[in-house]
Amino acid sequence: xxxxxxxxxxxxxxxxxxxxTLTLDLDGQGxxxxxxxxxxxxxxxxxxxxxxFFNLTIEAQGDTDIDDHHTVEDLGICLGQAxxxxxxxxSGIKRYGLAAVPMDEAxxxxxxxxxxxxxxxxxxxxxxQKVGRFDTALAQEFLRAFTLHGGLxxxxxxxxxxxxxxxxxxxxxxxxxxxxxxxxxxxxxxxxLSSKGLL
Numbered sequence: 001x002x003x004x005x006x007x008x009x010x011x012x013x014x015x016x017x018x019x020x021t022l023t024l025d026l027d028g029q030g031x032x033x034x035x036x037x038x039x040x041x042x043x044x045x046x047x048x049x050x051x052x053f054f055n056l057t058i059e060a061q062g063d064t065d066i067d068d069h070h071t072v073e074d075l076g077i078c079l080g081q082a083x084x085x086x087x088x089x090x091s092g093i094k095r096y097g098l099a100a101v102p103m104d105e106a107x108x109x110x111x112x113x114x115x116x117x118x119x120x121x122x123x124x125x126x127x128x129q130k131v132g133r134f135d136t137a138l139a140q141e142f143l144r145a146f147t148l149h150g151g152l153x154x155x156x157x158x159x160x161x162x163x164x165x166x167x168x169x170x171x172x173x174x175x176x177x178x179x180x181x182x183x184x185x186x187x188x189x190x191x192x193l194s195s196k197g198l199l
């Protein structure tokens with residue numbers, strides 16, 4: 001990424017299980033055009049886009065007649081790759097992000113580092129296995145794929161919450177705000193923010 005240049009990423013991924021095209025603009029206005037074939041994930045990624053001030057377009061088809069697993073995981077892969085593409089060598093960003101977001105009775109906290117060292121801590125307890133038709137365990141699978149392919153260390157913790165929909169919504173909103181903070185431009189540092197000079 002050149003300092004001051006456009007920060008975008010476009011990823012196309014086609015397997016025997018999924019066919020995904022995704023375009024991300026880090027410096028957007030929160031515009032979402034999302035059709036994943038998984039309605040609950042559409043909802044989560046739309047609010048993620050709005051609260052992160054990204055622009056995100058996704059068209060995805062997958063073997064959802066079996067279940068949503070392959071589609072959700074591959075979307076995490078593609079979104080992570082798009083973020084990494086948009087940031088290049090992580091030059092000129094603040095790198096760290098922290099956000100705590102309430103959603104009614106639920107409170108989620110996300111702490112992250114675009115370190116090029118993928119790691120996910122997922123401290124989320126959910127009482128429901130399903131929200132609508134969505135398997136709630138797939139939220140962790142999505143975030144694991146996203147961290148691995150986006151090159152970030154991500155700690156997700158739910159301080160408290162009862163309603164599963166509220167908990168997951170708070171997580172995705174906090175993730176968006178944390179990423180917006182971490183990917184904000186840092187004009188005082190032209191290269192990667194590291195004493196080593198490289199991430």
